[in-house]
Amino acid sequence: MPQRLRNYLPILDWGRSYNKATLSNDLMAAVIVTIMLIPQSLAYALLAGLPPEAGLYASIVPILLYAVFGTSRALAVGPVAVVSLMTAAALGNIADQGTMGYAVAALTLAFLSGVILLTMGVFKLGFLANFLSHPVIAGFITASGVIIAASQIKHILGISASGDNLISLLVSLWQNLGNTNWVTVIIGVSATAFLFWVRRGLKPFLKSKGASARVADVATKAGPVAAVVLTTVAVWILGLADMGVRIVGSVPQSLPPLTLPDFSLDMMGSLLLPAILISVIGFVESISVAQTLAAKRRQRINPDQELIGLGTANIGAAFTGGFPVTGGFARSVVNFDAGAETPAAGAFTAVGLAIAALALTPLVFFLPQATLAATIIVAVLTLVDFSILKKSWAYSKADFAAVLATMLVTLGDGVELGVTCGVILSIFLHLYKTTRPHIAEVGLVPGTEHFRNIHRHKVETDPTLLTLRIDESLYFANAHFLEDYIYDRLADDKKLKNVVLMCSAINEIDLSALESLEAVNARLRDMGIQLHLSEVKGPVMDRLKKQHFIDDLTGRVFLSQHEAYRALTTQTG
């Protein structure tokens, strides 16, 4: 079987060595993940503004497709919090929640995301995701977590409220506060408190009672299911639905239906930008989970193939009643911890969820929406981590500015503008730093062949020789700066005979910069000063030789700065 085909279909690789032991591990992981995913899928559908069954559908076919095309052994694909929030934000501009148009727009969004991811994968554009810096991602995820938690408060209070950002959400909540349903509040608050306790306090408690680590672990993971069962039974027996507690209600008993996105150019056009953002954010979240897990088992992830896996998963979601999906952190970690060894575990999870969609949906009729909101709130608060503000402040003001802008704009305006601002600002700040490169005047460290900044070290210099070490590649954005710097430096120095540009940190000289250097060379020639270069890197020199610059240079090109120093000080001294 050709390696090329195996690269595109990773299933051919791991499928060949599949055996009984792997099967039993994968099956075990699938059971645990399925139990965890049932409430989570319903909850994220709610967050995305879709009917609960959409959450199940979005977890079935996408998982199967990722199992065929994805490279991560443990990644679990499906609806995740941040992408669901972004989906709701994008669809809110297109249609009203609960309408047919809204559901079709969700399918279209998934389809577009899928096509974008697939295209990025085929053309190996995965590197584009690198333009989301770590601080921007951290700020975005934290702010999104806050918005998601705030968006669920209405379900805890049993009121209606809407808004894409923190401010509009809080205003809307405040206006509707009068309609609070106190029975719902009791359910919602106790479910939230219970889930927090399960997450923080249950494991130590069980261990102190002598339970094994394994039992404590399983009990912790079963927490959300317990909350679901307890509150559903309470609503059913006590007839709380008649007291205004909103419940999930009837969910169709069906396998994922065959659905069609809206292929009209109009709809595609208005969803394109959100689809790009969802694709990139989803990819970044997914790849970072996949890489973290792969590193633990010394496996490698192929980012471009990951794009193909996620792309097909989203296209699958679009045709089977789902919405945009990606690899989720919580579910993947559970899958990994539960011992999943191959993507087959995902396939078994899909089967489990299909059974749930077919047979178990009547059981969630009385499930209160407040319980689902509680599971979301507890899950997303683990995403919220403001420490990045402190860390970036201490390290670099540019990184801090990018984090802060991302957070503030996300909270104040919404996810789409938030992440866009973060990316643009971090690129701009990076470019800005390169427009004013650090230029050091250097001299010889006595007794060595090293040259260091004359302002930081005790060094030898010569009054007829000026050596400038330029700590940046030269390109259009900083070409003028260097020219101005040199002219300013020469203005008050009459003794100079030679100027050396030490190029050890210059990794590129583009055409604009070359033209600036030509101008400097001509200007210095008029002033009777020779221009030399030293320590020019191989690739830079190769390129300079393609133009007349080296021929026109008034001075010489020295392999090392030490050689330049010796030649030019002996010559003049």
Next chain:
Amino acid sequence: MPQRLRNYLPILDWGRSYNKATLSNDLMAAVIVTIMLIPQSLAYALLAGLPPEAGLYASIVPILLYAVFGTSRALAVGPVAVVSLMTAAALGNIADQGTMGYAVAALTLAFLSGVILLTMGVFKLGFLANFLSHPVIAGFITASGVIIAASQIKHILGISASGDNLISLLVSLWQNLGNTNWVTVIIGVSATAFLFWVRRGLKPFLKSKGASARVADVATKAGPVAAVVLTTVAVWILGLADMGVRIVGSVPQSLPPLTLPDFSLDMMGSLLLPAILISVIGFVESISVAQTLAAKRRQRINPDQELIGLGTANIGAAFTGGFPVTGGFARSVVNFDAGAETPAAGAFTAVGLAIAALALTPLVFFLPQATLAATIIVAVLTLVDFSILKKSWAYSKADFAAVLATMLVTLGDGVELGVTCGVILSIFLHLYKTTRPHIAEVGLVPGTEHFRNIHRHKVETDPTLLTLRIDESLYFANAHFLEDYIYDRLADDKKLKNVVLMCSAINEIDLSALESLEAVNARLRDMGIQLHLSEVKGPVMDRLKKQHFIDDLTGRVFLSQHEAYRALTTQTG
């Protein structure tokens, strides 16, 4: 008088040393420039789609304001070809040519450009113009020149045609070709041929006839005026206007009128983007002319003060019946060559043009539009220079791609998208190059303290020691690349004990890159390999010390790579 005030009002500087000699030089230059500017101003107004007098008005008050606030001694401010074309493109979306709304939109565009330039000047944002690389500017100017020339063909043929880009212009010309006015064609073609001959052939011809260089020079500059006089007289005497030759017609005899831009948010909003582009392009054109001329006399230009000068000039244009202006190449060179010594020459030119606007406009009644079109065509064809394609191709494919995209999009879609694409593409290509940095494995050049690429030089290495020189700053866009590179390199090397990252070309390590280095450090620790750094720059080291990275580093930080090599090879060898 405080220096600060003099910085903001350069007139206070040169005004103090003004004397008779300077006055006579400035007056002489003003006369020559005024004669040249009268037809040119009318022609550029035509190009911008405005009545001819607007060209004169746009040259009077703006010149005076620039004389007060500008820093260049020779720059002549007024309508220029590329900015006039951009004005027409921007206004074409707002109103029809010839309407009142069109003229008001032109004032608004000038006002917005003025405010943008002034703001950039006050906040010292002139460096933003550096993001227009030389190749992008060259490509843009060439493509604009082609479009401008094409846009004037209709006047030469005496037909109507419109279009923002080359394709729509040519299609429109083709469709209207049947209406060609042959008398107009005779005037237009002979004027064009005459002007070309004046520009190329007159000077050598006069010199061969024994004329002095000075006389030949003046005769060449008077060419356009001669064409104007000859064709105007021909149209008048032969009554050609009755044969369908379009003439300038009656131009009001007036000083620049007081006018008001449209301050509605709606109008401002729709002109904001074009105004930004016009400001930046105008500034780049102006500053490069100013710097070229200043360099010839060893004067310096202050870019931020230039922004203030151009900003006030445009605001002046907005309130006196003009349209966007900037420093023009041709007129400035003429001004400089004619001996202008201070901005007072500009002020005298303004007086000359004011007299023309008051007294001479009846004389241009019979001036054929074809003659103005001929002056534009001959002037802009000097801007057209496709050699940048060849030059950039030879030097760097990235620069070539930026030039080509700028040209094609400008020709195919228009100036606004053209220049935007050029800027975005050149920034993207620059960033792209930095996402895959050059990483060289280096070894010791025997008998020296220098380390060079093992693939380019004969060097000493040690099997337990891997030294990687990273030829790029580390930041979010390439942090993952380095991580992947190191993991891939280590995968097939079991003997390694030490990895040194040689940081001589690393000018920055941002927070994302720091987190990647932390990950590399942890991963190598698990593999039993120590990670060291060498030749870390001062500013980078200062920053690294703010975090735990240096404490957590499994290895050491060496001042020089040679030190690292000695320590790590002795230790293990």
